[in-house]
Structures are given as structure tokens and as C-alpha cells.
Amino acid sequence: MAQNKVGIMDTTLRDGHQSLWATRMKTEDMFPVLEMLDQVGFASVEMWGGATFDTCLRYLNEDPWNRLQLIRKYMPNTKLQMLLRGQNLVGYRHYADDVVVEFLKRTIDNGMDIVRVFDGLNDIRNMELAMRTVKEAGGHVQGTVVYSISPVHNLDTYVSFTKELLEVGIDSLCIKDMAGILAPYEAFELVKRLKEFVDVPIQLHTHYTTGMASMTLLKAIEAGVDVVDCALSPLALGTSQPAVEPMVAVLQGTPYDTGLDLDLISKISEKMTAIKDKYPQSKNTSIYQVNTNVLRYQMPGGMISNFISQLGDQIDRLPEVLNEVPRVREDLGYPPLVTPFSQMVGSQSFMNIIAGERYKMVSNEVKNYLMGHYGRAPGHIDEAFRRRIIGNDAEVITVRPADVLEPELEAARKEVALYMEKEEDISSYALFQQVALKYLKERESRKYNIDFELAEKAKQGGYPV
Ligand code: CO
Numbered sequence: 001m002a003q004n005k006v007g008i009m010d011t012t013l014r015d016g017h018q019s020l021w022a023t024r025m026k027t028e029d030m031f032p033v034l035e036m037l038d039q040v041g042f043a044s045v046e047m048w049g050g051a052t053f054d055t056c057l058r059y060l061n062e063d064p065w066n067r068l069q070l071i072r073k074y075m076p077n078t079k080l081q082m083l084l085r086g087q088n089l090v091g092y093r094h095y096a097d098d099v100v101v102e103f104l105k106r107t108i109d110n111g112m113d114i115v116r117v118f119d120g121l122n123d124i125r126n127m128e129l130a131m132r133t134v135k136e137a138g139g140h141v142q143g144t145v146v147y148s149i150s151p152v153h154n155l156d157t158y159v160s161f162t163k164e165l166l167e168v169g170i171d172s173l174c175i176k177d178m179a180g181i182l183a184p185y186e187a188f189e190l191v192k193r194l195k196e197f198v199d200v201p202i203q204l205h206t207h208y209t210t211g212m213a214s215m216t217l218l219k220a221i222e223a224g225v226d227v228v229d230c231a232l233s234p235l236a237l238g239t240s241q242p243a244v245e246p247m248v249a250v251l252q253g254t255p256y257d258t259g260l261d262l263d264l265i266s267k268i269s270e271k272m273t274a275i276k277d278k279y280p281q282s283k284n285t286s287i288y289q290v291n292t293n294v295l296r297y298q299m300p301g302g303m304i305s306n307f308i309s310q311l312g313d314q315i316d317r318l319p320e321v322l323n324e325v326p327r328v329r330e331d332l333g334y335p336p337l338v339t340p341f342s343q344m345v346g347s348q349s350f351m352n353i354i355a356g357e358r359y360k361m362v363s364n365e366v367k368n369y370l371m372g373h374y375g376r377a378p379g380h381i382d383e384a385f386r387r388r389i390i391g392n393d394a395e396v397i398t399v400r401p402a403d404v405l406e407p408e409l410e411a412a413r414k415e416v417a418l419y420m421e422k423e424e425d426i427s428s429y430a431l432f433q434q435v436a437l438k439y440l441k442e443r444e445s446r447k448y449n450i451d452f453e454l455a456e457k458a459k460q461g462g463y464p465v
Pocket of ligand 1: 015177206207
């Protein structure tokens, strides 16, 4: 039986620069390649979500909604895709349900086609509302299984979580390996097993960090995966995805042929290469080295480099800290090492070693996690340990975390009213508050040629006019 053609999702405009250039690519540098990208015939182009929304407002003085509108306009033939952290949307905490619904409706209204929804704990309760809202708004829901390595993550748990996703309703399934630790033969087994009962396309996302990713994609393709994530060569490899061009070349003339035009893709890559010099991050060659520590310790590369910089002249204690990570992870019921849990586990492991006593100091994040505010831990948490950390009186919630949140949208609408030009501004503000407000004020000051910060001070008498 002839195999279906393999599709490629191009990640250059999202994960590519998020992984290699700290998410700093400006919309003006995307613009020159949009129409060409639109001609390629990628299964989809990932260009929004993840850290891009925050970075637009915080560092680039750009409106992320304008980026979405512009890309939509110049890429009418291609499915646009984004990454969404479930109830965290594109931010770093759980938002109230009304914010989730409003944000996603606007997102689909502005032309987003496919929303990849994930939760770091694979807790369906943190994903369900987002998934249903995307569906109701007419979008394509890509349910995600977060891949991790631990005693409680195995083929059976992935199968049962996938069944939960199918029950809610998904249009495609993503296996997401953010650390690049999914090995080729494991990928083969996983895809094969999922293919037995998943009747929607399966897509694989991994990172090149450990040097395994191209092999992993190839084995997954042999097992029947439908779409693989790659980036154009100037923004591929290292901590990013495998490159598009070799993947197209490797599959040419095989039953998995992508049918994509290598010449056209090379032309786009040439244009991307030309803008590389504008980004100082692209000069950092260390991100292109195979990270053997990630391979050995199965931890994200960012976590290990954080330890190295935090330890400073105590670098000889690195092995102790690295050995503490799996112990902390076990105590916390094996959360996958993905945002925010990689930071949570990392800083706790560091403190446990540096303070000379385990859990002498405990971060609020760990306490909130143990009180259930992030969702259900994948594994077991010892009750005595939990109480030792949060105290006997602290309330532990077992309900869906967002159920304990009050609505936030109306307050956001009021607080942003003065600077609001469009409904999307409310979502920007609800998500990023002061960061968004600063952007909106700057936009307003450009319009009226007033420095609102100074004028505000003058109004309060703090600045002589
Ligand atoms: Co990624």
C-alpha cells in the first residue's frame, strides 16, 4: 500500500527563532519571505504563540495581533499554526476562563487556523476549555502529548492520555518533545502504537539539541507519522528543529516524498541568511553543539546552562546539583521538565544543594504546585512530604485549577479603556498587564505626540511643568 506523502510544518517564524534568537525576530524581517513561504506547500507554518506574544510587547514594541494579521494577509494559501500552553495561553500562569475564551475567539477571528494545545503535566483539565473554544470558533485543534522520560511516563500513559484527548475531540495529534530527548527507536514504537487507534493525523515535534532529531523524525516517518516539524536551514539545528532542506532531499523519490520544491525553499533560506547578521544571538555558536549533558541527564539544555552560570566558582558542585534533579522530580511526582516545571525543579535542586539541607528553602512555585494549583502531578506525591513543605493548614485543591479563579476580563476592559483602540487590546492587557500597558501607552503617545509617563508625573505634581 502506498504511503501518504509526509507533510512538513515550518517552524522558522516561531520555534526556530524562539530557540536560536531568543524569540527576537521582528515582523519586518519576516515580511520579505512571506509570499515565497506561502508558495511552498507546507502542511502549516508555525508563526505565533509560545513566547512570541510576550516578546512582541515586551522587547520589540510590536503588536502581536498586527503580526498575525499581516502574516495572514500575505499567506492566504497556507495554514497558520500557533502554540498554546492550555489554560496559560501564551503567558506564564493560569488565566480565568473568560480570558481564555476571549483570547482564543479573537485569535481564530484574526485568521489562525491550527492551535496546538498542550499542558506541561498532560492534565486534560488545563486544556479542555481551550480545545473546545478553538473548535467552537471554527479552528483546528491539535491536541498534544508532552513527551518526558520518567518511571511514570511510558507507552501506556501516552496511550491513555491520547485517548483522553480524542474524547474531548481533536483534529490532529502532536507528540511534543521540547528537550530533544526522544530517541529514534522510541519514536518508532510510540508512533506505531498511537497509529493503531488514532484516526487523525499525527505530528512530531522535537529539537536538535542532542543531535538525534533527524534520526528520530526519520524513524517516526517509517512508523507512519503524518507531519514533522522542521525549520529553514538558517534557523535550524542546535536547540532548534531539524532543517527542512535535508528532510525534503532525504524523502525525495521514496514513498514518503514531501513533494516540496527544494529550489524554492533554498531561495527562501538565502533570504533568511541575509538577515541573520541583524541578530547578535545568531553569533552564539555554542547552541549548535550537540549537548551531550542533555543526552546523559535527560534535562533541557537551558536548565544545565543555568546551573553552570548560577554555580559560578562553585562549579565543582555541578554533579551534586545534577544528581539532585531526579530526586526532586521524584518528590514532586515527576513533572516533565518543561516550562514552568523545568525552572521549578531546577531552582529547587539548586537550593537543596547550596543550602546544605534539602527543602530548607522552598520557592512559592513549589508550594503552589504541591497545593494543586498547576494541576495533577503525573506520579505519586508522598503526603508527609507535601505537608512538610506546605504546612498542615494549607488547602490542597483537587478541582480543575482554573475553577478557583475569578473572572478577569471585565476588570481588564476597564483598566485598559483609556488606551484601547481595538478589542484585542483587552486580551493583550489581560495576559500581560503592565507589559501590555507600557506598549499601549507608547502606541498612544506616538499618536498624540505626548510622553504619557512624564505627563502622568506632572499631573501628580511630581514633575515641574
Ligand atoms: Co519546541
